[in-house]
Each structure stands twice: as C-alpha cells, then as structure tokens.
Amino acid sequence: MDKNSFLSGRTFYDVQHFPNGFSREGVFSIRESELLSDCGHTISQLNSGSVEPQNPDQEKMLEFLQGKRDPETDLERIWSKYQTHLNKQYIAMRTMYTETGSSHQESDSSDF
Template sequence: MAELSREQLTKRPFSDKKHYPYGFGRSGDFSISESKLLQSHGSLFAALVDGKLTPQTDEEQQYLESALGHRPPQTPQEKAWLKYQARINRPKAASIYGSKRSMTEEVDEDEDIGDNSDIDIELDTE
C-alpha cells in the first residue's frame, strides 16, 4: 500500500469501523460537536500517536502531549480524542450468566458412551 502524504493523512475524515460501525454521531457516546471534531481531527491524532507523523507545529506538539497523557486536555479536539480513547479502551463487561464450562475437563475413557446396559426398557408385547 502506498504511503499517504501528510496532507492526505490529515485531511481525510476519521472513522473507526471496528468500534463505531455506524459512525460517531449515531453511537450515543458523543455529542454532535464531539463527533464532528473526531471526524475532522481524528486522523491527525491517530497519525501523531502511532508515530506516522512527527509534530511540525506547536499545536501538533500539544495535541501529542495531551493524547499521550503528559498534560491535561485543553482544546475541544483534545477532549474529544481522550473521550474516544477512554471509550474504546474501557474494560469489557462480564456476563451475568457466568463463564463457559472449561474444556479441560477430562473424560473418563474407560466408560463406553454407547453402552446402554444399565437402561431397562419394558415393551408391552400384546
């Protein structure tokens, strides 16, 4: 896959099909303004955090520091990005029904499952 230029990488709308397949605005997790901020600035944040881009301006350096947790978020873009990160990295809820049975239970190989000798069936033959 060809490398994208800085301009192409930062200008394309950000989306996360894995966690938000119907978009940020339809998820209920974000306000309309937060979803617009994520779509417009999310690609830049993702590229900075992933190391695909190096910060070239003071604003980008502040974005990176905020995204990495080195300073508290100050702009609405930074707050939306940190809210997005908190949502996708939250722990998964446990089931109220418990866990699946362990498949490591050993089956006694001496038992013949097909042997029905202990079952008595009486049939009326009249």
C-alpha cells in the same frame, strides 16, 4: 488549539467500534463527532508515531497523547472520551471472554 492544525483532508472513521458513525452511536454530540471526524486522522497518526508534529498545536497534542499532561482543549477532551470508550469496549469484551472461558474450564476440571 486551532482545529485547522489537525485537518488532513481525510475523514477519520472507526467502523470497528462505531459502525454507524460517531454521531449515531450516542457517545458523542454532533459537534464532537464533527471534530473527531475532521481531526481524528491526524491525531491518530500522532498517537501511533507515524507522523511527527508539524506545528505547535500538534506538539502540544503529542504531549497530551504521551500522558505528559491532562486534556485542556476541546479536541483533547474529545480524543480522551474516544479512547475511554474504546477501553470500555475492550474491557467488556475481555471480561465476557474471560468469564466464558473460566466457567468452561471449571466445569472441565470437575470431571476428574
């Protein structure tokens, strides 16, 4: 898979989950961070359906994004790693709020 197939001229950022950048959070290597920054915008658009694949590499990436096959290329593995990290953060936040909410509800119900 050719990296050039995913270059959009826009750098991909995720300030919500990686406020210091991909390379400074300790999740990605420098090479992975660069690939994600360079190609992530196009992959994100493919993933959301806001653009259609423009070449065979993007078509293959879309198959991966749709879960039709496992990651085979470095770029697919990096995107998978990115998504896994987001899911872990979401689960951690959800667990924290759920545990806080349930312990609060339990103490309220014992007052009756």
